[in-house]
Amino acid sequence: MAGGAASPLAPLLALVGLVLCCFAASSDAELPRLAHPAKPDGSLSLLVVGDWGRKGGYNQTDVAVQMGRIGEELDIDFVISTGDNFYDNGLTGVDDKAFEDSFTKIYTAKSLQKPWYTLLGNHDYRGDAVAQLSPALRAIDRRWICMRSFLLDAEVAQFFFVDTTPFVHSYWTNPEDHHYDWRGVAPRERYVSALLKELDAALRASPARWKFVVGHHGIRSVSIHGDTKELVDLLLPLLRSNGVDLYINGHDHCLEHISSNDSPIQFLTSGGGSKAWRGVFIPNSDKLQFFHDGQGFMSMQVREGRVEVAFYDVRGGVLHRWSSAKELHPSLSDLIVKLVGATPVGGGFFPLFSPMWGLWTSAMLVVMLHVYTIIVCTSSDHLVCCTSELPPLLQSGLPQQSSVLFQASSRLVLVRYGPNIIP
Numbered sequence: 001m002a003g004g005a006a007s008p009l010a011p012l013l014a015l016v017g018l019v020l021c022c023f024a025a026s027s028d029a030e031l032p033r034l035a036h037p038a039k040p041d042g043s044l045s046l047l048v049v050g051d052w053g054r055k056g057g058y059n060q061t062d063v064a065v066q067m068g069r070i071g072e073e074l075d076i077d078f079v080i081s082t083g084d085n086f087y088d089n090g091l092t093g094v095d096d097k098a099f100e101d102s103f104t105k106i107y108t109a110k111s112l113q114k115p116w117y118t119l120l121g122n123h124d125y126r127g128d129a130v131a132q133l134s135p136a137l138r139a140i141d142r143r144w145i146c147m148r149s150f151l152l153d154a155e156v157a158q159f160f161f162v163d164t165t166p167f168v169h170s171y172w173t174n175p176e177d178h179h180y181d182w183r184g185v186a187p188r189e190r191y192v193s194a195l196l197k198e199l200d201a202a203l204r205a206s207p208a209r210w211k212f213v214v215g216h217h218g219i220r221s222v223s224i225h226g227d228t229k230e231l232v233d234l235l236l237p238l239l240r241s242n243g244v245d246l247y248i249n250g251h252d253h254c255l256e257h258i259s260s261n262d263s264p265i266q267f268l269t270s271g272g273g274s275k276a277w278r279g280v281f282i283p284n285s286d287k288l289q290f291f292h293d294g295q296g297f298m299s300m301q302v303r304e305g306r307v308e309v310a311f312y313d314v315r316g317g318v319l320h321r322w323s324s325a326k327e328l329h330p331s332l333s334d335l336i337v338k339l340v341g342a343t344p345v346g347g348g349f350f351p352l353f354s355p356m357w358g359l360w361t362s363a364m365l366v367v368m369l370h371v372y373t374i375i376v377c378t379s380s381d382h383l384v385c386c387t388s389e390l391p392p393l394l395q396s397g398l399p400q401q402s403s404v405l406f407q408a409s410s411r412l413v414l415v416r417y418g419p420n421i422i423p
């Protein structure tokens with residue numbers, strides 16, 4: 001009966017949905033949002049490749065074969081492309097055969113028949129950039145999901161894709177003999193500042209355990225392009241202030257892992273999809289963990305308490321591994337002892353409205369002491385303390401690098417963990 005009653009309403013509801021959707025899409029106040037569910041056990045596996053589309057040339061096919069093999073082994077959920085999808089000058093239009101010759105006919109392995117969340121690189125902007133964003137390509141190959149900037153919510157982690165090409169001044173002021181397709185982007189200042197505002201808001205509102213930002217250009221790189229100054233100046237401060245764990249990019253045709261010296265951020269370059277071997281090495285002031293000046297790709301395995309990254313060469317051999325744990329619970333007691341000098345006596349999980357994020361966050365652990373209530377948000381790195389006596393204690397008792405983010409009243413303080421408190 002309910003089904004029969006609902007059916008006449010269905011077209012109307014669909015229309016309302018469509019109108020709401022268009023309204024949301026036309027507003028420039030929010031990053032477009034996509035969702036990709038994690039596996040039933042809450043984990044996520046994926047591959048990252050960049051700088052690839054050369055119709056199989058320069059070992060693109062060899063890298064693709066190894067991606068297929070590792071993709072199968074890790075049972076990947078999706079692939080991320082960090083841009084420079086089609087060389088030398090992007091696509092000429094939606095009917096450019098390079099789309100199939102460099103993508104569909106190359107990444108043929110069964111494990112790679114998953115969504116490809118894709119960004120534009122500077123070479124893509126030298127062709128018909130708008131074509132790569134067109135749903136017409138999805139009709140040719142349904143894996144293709146290419147947008148300028150967007151938020152991919154994959155439950156255990158959120159990925160923030162940032163269109164970095166428009167940041168770079170020289171493409172605007174000194175394009176040499178290249179033509180950049182700035183339709184929908186110019187003027188630069190307005191585009192970049194609106195994008196940074198949207199990104200900051202999305203990062204701040206994110207309740208995700210892990211926050212990963214993906215761009216085409218590197219923030220830090222030891223290869224030929226080096227650091228991207230515009231991103232160091234404009235993007236890096238946002239990553240720092242919002243507790244971003246990883247910045248992932250392509251652009252330099254190599255594999256790199258660099259650790260920031262003054263924040264927990266790791267810089268990961270996966271730009272080895274085809275042509276490589278530039279033969280350039282320019283060290284910078286951050287800590288270089290790994291550099292491979294050749295072809296390859298990267299994998300990521302993400303769980304609630306742990307992220308694991310691996311880099312592979314053109315033959316699929318592992319060159320470098322790195323992992324990071326974020327287990328709140330074991331060290332929580334230590335933190336509380338440091339804060340209030342007393343051992344916690346109990347805890348539990350329940351949903352809580354967060355005044356700072358303006359939304360309900362999921363699991364929170366509450367530790368009841370006889371005087372203090374300490375609420376720890378387990379889905380991000382924030383700690384809320386409710387007590388009238390905590391502020392002086394916070395000043396003296398908080399470990400270094402922690403800071404008070406928000407003080408609603410003398411009874412509610414939101415504190416951010418310092419980077420080294422939770423191992």
Ligand SMILES: *[C@@H]1O[C@H](CO)[C@@H](O)[C@H](O)[C@H]1NC(C)=O
Pocket residue numbers: 058059062276277314315
């Ligand atoms: C392709 O990879 C092989 C190793 O498998 C290497 O010897 C060769 O130089 C690579 N070719 C290019 C063009 O990079």
